[in-house]
Amino acid sequence: MRVEIFKDYQELSDAAASAIINQVKLKPNSVLCFASGDTPKLALHKTVERAKKEDINFSRIFFIDLDEWVGIAPDEPGNCGNFFREIFLSPLKISEDQYHLFNGMATDLDQECKEMDEVILKKGGIDLMLVGLGMNGHIGFNEPGTSPELSSFVSLLDEETKSVGQKYFQGEKHLEKGLTLGFKHLMEARKVILMANGKHKSEIVRKALEEGISTTVPATILRKHDNGIVMLDEAAASILTHKEKDL
Numbered sequence: 468m469r470v471e472i473f474k475d476y477q478e479l480s481d482a483a484a485s486a487i488i489n490q491v492k493l494k495p496n497s498v499l500c501f502a503s504g505d506t507p508k509l510a511l512h513k514t515v516e517r518a519k520k521e522d523i524n525f526s527r528i529f530f531i532d533l534d535e536w537v538g539i540a541p542d543e544p545g546n547c548g549n550f551f552r553e554i555f556l557s558p559l560k561i562s563e564d565q566y567h568l569f570n571g572m573a574t575d576l577d578q579e580c581k582e583m584d585e586v587i588l589k590k591g592g593i594d595l596m597l598v599g600l601g602m603n604g605h606i607g608f609n610e611p612g613t614s615p616e617l618s619s620f621v622s623l624l625d626e627e628t629k630s631v632g633q634k635y636f637q638g639e640k641h642l643e644k645g646l647t648l649g650f651k652h653l654m655e656a657r658k659v660i661l662m663a664n665g666k667h668k669s670e671i672v673r674k675a676l677e678e679g680i681s682t683t684v685p686a687t688i689l690r691k692h693d694n695g696i697v698m699l700d701e702a703a704a705s706i707l708t709h710k711e712k713d714l
Protein backbone atom coordinates (compact mmCIF):
# COMPACT_ATOMS: atom_id res chain seq x y z
CA MET A 468 0.00 0.00 0.00
CA ARG A 469 1.46 3.33 -1.09
CA VAL A 470 1.36 6.37 1.19
CA GLU A 471 1.16 9.83 -0.36
CA ILE A 472 1.38 12.98 1.74
CA PHE A 473 0.12 16.39 0.59
CA LYS A 474 0.66 19.84 2.08
CA ASP A 475 -2.91 20.49 3.12
CA TYR A 476 -6.56 19.54 2.62
CA GLN A 477 -6.74 21.50 -0.67
CA GLU A 478 -3.82 19.63 -2.24
CA LEU A 479 -5.02 16.31 -0.85
CA SER A 480 -8.46 16.92 -2.35
CA ASP A 481 -6.92 17.93 -5.70
CA ALA A 482 -5.04 14.62 -5.78
CA ALA A 483 -8.13 12.57 -4.92
CA ALA A 484 -10.17 14.44 -7.55
CA SER A 485 -7.44 13.72 -10.13
CA ALA A 486 -7.56 10.03 -9.26
CA ILE A 487 -11.34 9.99 -9.87
CA ILE A 488 -11.05 11.97 -13.11
CA ASN A 489 -8.22 9.77 -14.41
CA GLN A 490 -10.19 6.64 -13.60
CA VAL A 491 -13.19 7.87 -15.59
CA LYS A 492 -11.03 9.03 -18.50
CA LEU A 493 -9.36 5.64 -18.62
CA LYS A 494 -12.59 3.66 -18.26
CA PRO A 495 -15.73 5.74 -18.88
CA ASN A 496 -18.01 2.96 -17.58
CA SER A 497 -16.15 2.64 -14.29
CA VAL A 498 -17.96 1.43 -11.20
CA LEU A 499 -17.21 3.99 -8.48
CA CYS A 500 -17.91 3.72 -4.77
CA PHE A 501 -17.29 6.56 -2.34
CA ALA A 502 -17.67 7.25 1.35
CA SER A 503 -19.63 10.31 2.35
CA GLY A 504 -18.59 12.55 5.24
CA ASP A 505 -16.27 15.50 5.70
CA THR A 506 -13.11 13.97 4.23
CA PRO A 507 -14.10 13.43 0.55
CA LYS A 508 -16.38 16.47 0.34
CA LEU A 509 -13.90 18.87 -1.23
CA ALA A 510 -12.51 16.18 -3.55
CA LEU A 511 -16.03 15.58 -4.86
CA HIS A 512 -16.63 19.30 -5.37
CA LYS A 513 -13.34 19.51 -7.25
CA THR A 514 -14.22 16.46 -9.33
CA VAL A 515 -17.51 18.05 -10.40
CA GLU A 516 -15.77 21.37 -11.16
CA ARG A 517 -13.09 19.68 -13.27
CA ALA A 518 -15.52 17.37 -15.04
CA LYS A 519 -17.53 20.39 -16.17
CA LYS A 520 -14.54 22.53 -17.07
CA GLU A 521 -12.70 19.78 -18.94
CA ASP A 522 -15.87 18.26 -20.38
CA ILE A 523 -15.26 14.81 -18.95
CA ASN A 524 -18.11 12.42 -19.55
CA PHE A 525 -19.47 10.84 -16.38
CA SER A 526 -22.69 9.65 -18.02
CA ARG A 527 -21.52 6.03 -18.29
CA ILE A 528 -20.18 5.54 -14.78
CA PHE A 529 -22.07 3.46 -12.25
CA PHE A 530 -22.08 4.73 -8.68
CA ILE A 531 -22.55 2.90 -5.38
CA ASP A 532 -22.48 4.42 -1.91
CA LEU A 533 -20.24 2.82 0.69
CA ASP A 534 -22.71 3.00 3.54
CA GLU A 535 -25.88 4.49 5.00
CA TRP A 536 -27.36 5.25 8.41
CA VAL A 537 -30.39 3.09 9.26
CA GLY A 538 -33.51 5.13 10.02
CA ILE A 539 -32.40 8.39 8.42
CA ALA A 540 -34.77 9.39 5.62
CA PRO A 541 -33.31 9.94 2.11
CA ASP A 542 -34.19 13.64 2.10
CA GLU A 543 -32.57 14.42 5.46
CA PRO A 544 -29.26 16.24 5.65
CA GLY A 545 -26.79 13.68 7.00
CA ASN A 546 -28.30 10.86 4.92
CA CYS A 547 -25.38 9.54 2.85
CA GLY A 548 -27.44 9.14 -0.33
CA ASN A 549 -28.64 12.70 0.02
CA PHE A 550 -25.02 13.86 0.33
CA PHE A 551 -24.14 12.17 -2.97
CA ARG A 552 -27.25 13.32 -4.78
CA GLU A 553 -26.54 16.92 -3.81
CA ILE A 554 -22.82 17.21 -4.33
CA PHE A 555 -22.00 14.58 -6.94
CA LEU A 556 -24.86 12.85 -8.76
CA SER A 557 -27.13 15.82 -9.52
CA PRO A 558 -24.35 18.28 -10.45
CA LEU A 559 -22.94 15.70 -12.90
CA LYS A 560 -26.45 14.84 -14.14
CA ILE A 561 -25.91 11.16 -13.45
CA SER A 562 -29.23 9.48 -14.20
CA GLU A 563 -31.05 7.28 -11.72
CA ASP A 564 -30.26 4.10 -13.63
CA GLN A 565 -26.55 4.90 -13.21
CA TYR A 566 -26.46 4.53 -9.44
CA HIS A 567 -27.58 2.30 -6.61
CA LEU A 568 -27.82 3.67 -3.08
CA PHE A 569 -28.53 1.86 0.19
CA ASN A 570 -32.01 2.57 1.55
CA GLY A 571 -31.61 3.02 5.30
CA MET A 572 -35.41 3.13 5.68
CA ALA A 573 -35.94 -0.33 4.15
CA THR A 574 -38.08 -2.68 6.23
CA ASP A 575 -35.90 -5.65 5.27
CA LEU A 576 -32.32 -4.51 5.83
CA ASP A 577 -30.78 -7.90 5.02
CA GLN A 578 -32.54 -7.84 1.66
CA GLU A 579 -31.14 -4.35 1.10
CA CYS A 580 -27.63 -5.74 1.61
CA LYS A 581 -28.34 -8.70 -0.66
CA GLU A 582 -29.47 -6.33 -3.41
CA MET A 583 -26.32 -4.27 -3.06
CA ASP A 584 -24.18 -7.40 -3.40
CA GLU A 585 -26.14 -8.45 -6.48
CA VAL A 586 -25.69 -5.03 -8.09
CA ILE A 587 -21.93 -5.13 -7.48
CA LEU A 588 -21.70 -8.63 -8.93
CA LYS A 589 -23.81 -7.72 -11.95
CA LYS A 590 -21.67 -4.65 -12.63
CA GLY A 591 -18.51 -6.75 -12.61
CA GLY A 592 -17.06 -5.40 -9.36
CA ILE A 593 -15.88 -2.00 -8.21
CA ASP A 594 -13.14 -0.17 -10.10
CA LEU A 595 -12.38 2.61 -7.66
CA MET A 596 -13.28 3.08 -4.02
CA LEU A 597 -12.61 6.33 -2.19
CA VAL A 598 -12.99 5.83 1.54
CA GLY A 599 -12.50 7.80 4.73
CA LEU A 600 -11.11 6.80 8.12
CA GLY A 601 -13.24 6.90 11.26
CA MET A 602 -11.81 8.08 14.58
CA ASN A 603 -12.00 4.44 15.75
CA GLY A 604 -10.32 3.11 12.60
CA HIS A 605 -13.52 2.07 10.86
CA ILE A 606 -13.96 2.11 7.10
CA GLY A 607 -17.55 2.48 6.01
CA PHE A 608 -19.34 1.02 9.02
CA ASN A 609 -16.86 -1.81 9.43
CA GLU A 610 -16.46 -1.22 13.13
CA PRO A 611 -13.66 -2.60 15.35
CA GLY A 612 -14.04 -6.36 15.70
CA THR A 613 -15.96 -6.86 12.44
CA SER A 614 -15.05 -9.91 10.34
CA PRO A 615 -13.05 -8.95 7.22
CA GLU A 616 -14.85 -11.70 5.28
CA LEU A 617 -18.19 -9.92 5.01
CA SER A 618 -19.92 -8.57 1.91
CA SER A 619 -22.65 -5.96 2.55
CA PHE A 620 -24.12 -6.23 6.03
CA VAL A 621 -26.12 -4.49 8.76
CA SER A 622 -23.62 -3.02 11.18
CA LEU A 623 -24.26 -2.37 14.87
CA LEU A 624 -22.58 0.97 15.32
CA ASP A 625 -19.73 1.46 17.74
CA GLU A 626 -20.31 4.01 20.56
CA GLU A 627 -17.69 6.32 19.02
CA THR A 628 -19.43 6.23 15.63
CA LYS A 629 -22.78 7.05 17.28
CA SER A 630 -21.35 10.11 18.98
CA VAL A 631 -18.96 11.34 16.23
CA GLY A 632 -21.76 10.76 13.69
CA GLN A 633 -23.91 13.45 15.33
CA LYS A 634 -21.81 16.06 13.50
CA TYR A 635 -23.66 15.30 10.25
CA PHE A 636 -27.13 16.05 11.63
CA GLN A 637 -28.98 19.15 12.65
CA GLY A 638 -30.56 17.78 15.85
CA GLU A 639 -29.56 14.85 18.08
CA LYS A 640 -30.22 11.57 16.24
CA HIS A 641 -30.70 8.07 17.51
CA LEU A 642 -28.00 6.14 15.62
CA GLU A 643 -27.88 2.40 16.20
CA LYS A 644 -27.24 0.65 12.91
CA GLY A 645 -25.77 1.23 9.50
CA LEU A 646 -25.76 -0.54 6.13
CA THR A 647 -22.29 -0.94 4.72
CA LEU A 648 -20.15 -2.70 2.18
CA GLY A 649 -17.89 -5.14 3.99
CA PHE A 650 -14.17 -5.75 3.65
CA LYS A 651 -14.78 -8.44 1.06
CA HIS A 652 -15.86 -5.67 -1.32
CA LEU A 653 -12.98 -3.42 -0.26
CA MET A 654 -10.41 -6.14 -0.87
CA GLU A 655 -11.97 -7.11 -4.21
CA ALA A 656 -12.15 -3.53 -5.53
CA ARG A 657 -9.58 -2.97 -8.27
CA LYS A 658 -8.29 0.18 -6.58
CA VAL A 659 -8.88 1.67 -3.12
CA ILE A 660 -7.90 5.14 -1.95
CA LEU A 661 -8.07 5.82 1.77
CA MET A 662 -8.09 9.54 2.54
CA ALA A 663 -7.54 11.29 5.88
CA ASN A 664 -6.88 14.88 6.81
CA GLY A 665 -6.37 16.97 9.92
CA LYS A 666 -4.45 16.70 13.18
CA HIS A 667 -7.45 15.01 14.86
CA LYS A 668 -6.91 11.98 12.58
CA SER A 669 -3.13 11.71 13.17
CA GLU A 670 -3.30 9.13 15.98
CA ILE A 671 -5.71 6.81 14.18
CA VAL A 672 -3.69 7.22 10.95
CA ARG A 673 -0.59 6.14 12.88
CA LYS A 674 -2.42 3.10 14.25
CA ALA A 675 -3.86 2.23 10.83
CA LEU A 676 -0.46 2.35 9.15
CA GLU A 677 1.97 1.31 11.86
CA GLU A 678 0.23 -1.09 14.25
CA GLY A 679 -0.25 -4.81 13.61
CA ILE A 680 -2.94 -5.82 11.14
CA SER A 681 -6.07 -6.76 13.09
CA THR A 682 -9.79 -6.11 13.22
CA THR A 683 -9.21 -3.94 16.34
CA VAL A 684 -8.31 -1.18 13.89
CA PRO A 685 -10.21 -2.25 10.76
CA ALA A 686 -8.27 0.10 8.45
CA THR A 687 -5.08 -1.93 9.08
CA ILE A 688 -6.62 -4.70 6.95
CA LEU A 689 -6.51 -2.47 3.88
CA ARG A 690 -2.70 -2.73 4.01
CA LYS A 691 -3.15 -6.18 2.45
CA HIS A 692 -4.76 -4.65 -0.65
CA ASP A 693 -2.50 -4.95 -3.75
CA ASN A 694 -3.66 -1.67 -5.22
CA GLY A 695 -4.32 0.52 -2.22
CA ILE A 696 -3.21 4.12 -1.76
CA VAL A 697 -3.35 6.14 1.43
CA MET A 698 -3.62 9.87 0.76
CA LEU A 699 -2.96 12.14 3.74
CA ASP A 700 -2.38 15.78 4.43
CA GLU A 701 0.67 16.74 6.50
CA ALA A 702 -1.42 17.20 9.66
CA ALA A 703 -2.86 13.67 9.47
CA ALA A 704 0.61 12.26 8.73
CA SER A 705 2.35 14.34 11.42
CA ILE A 706 3.09 11.55 13.92
CA LEU A 707 3.94 8.77 11.46
CA THR A 708 7.36 7.27 12.05
CA HIS A 709 7.86 6.30 8.44
CA LYS A 710 6.55 8.58 5.74
CA GLU A 711 6.20 8.15 1.96
CA LYS A 712 6.69 4.43 1.74
CA ASP A 713 5.16 1.19 0.61
CA LEU A 714 3.71 -0.76 3.49
Ligand code: F6R
Pocket residue numbers: 501502503504505506507533534547598599600601602605606607608
Ligand atom coordinates in the same frame (compact mmCIF):
# COMPACT_ATOMS: atom_id res chain seq x y z
C1 F6R B 1 -19.10 7.68 5.68
C2 F6R B 1 -18.14 6.61 6.02
C3 F6R B 1 -17.33 6.75 7.27
C4 F6R B 1 -16.42 7.97 7.19
C5 F6R B 1 -15.54 8.11 8.43
C6 F6R B 1 -14.79 9.43 8.42
O1 F6R B 1 -19.81 7.35 4.52
O2 F6R B 1 -18.01 5.66 5.32
O3 F6R B 1 -16.58 5.58 7.46
O4 F6R B 1 -15.62 7.90 6.05
O5 F6R B 1 -16.30 8.04 9.60
O6 F6R B 1 -15.70 10.48 8.46
P1 F6R B 1 -15.26 11.97 8.17
O7 F6R B 1 -14.78 12.01 6.76
O8 F6R B 1 -16.52 12.80 8.35
O9 F6R B 1 -14.19 12.30 9.14
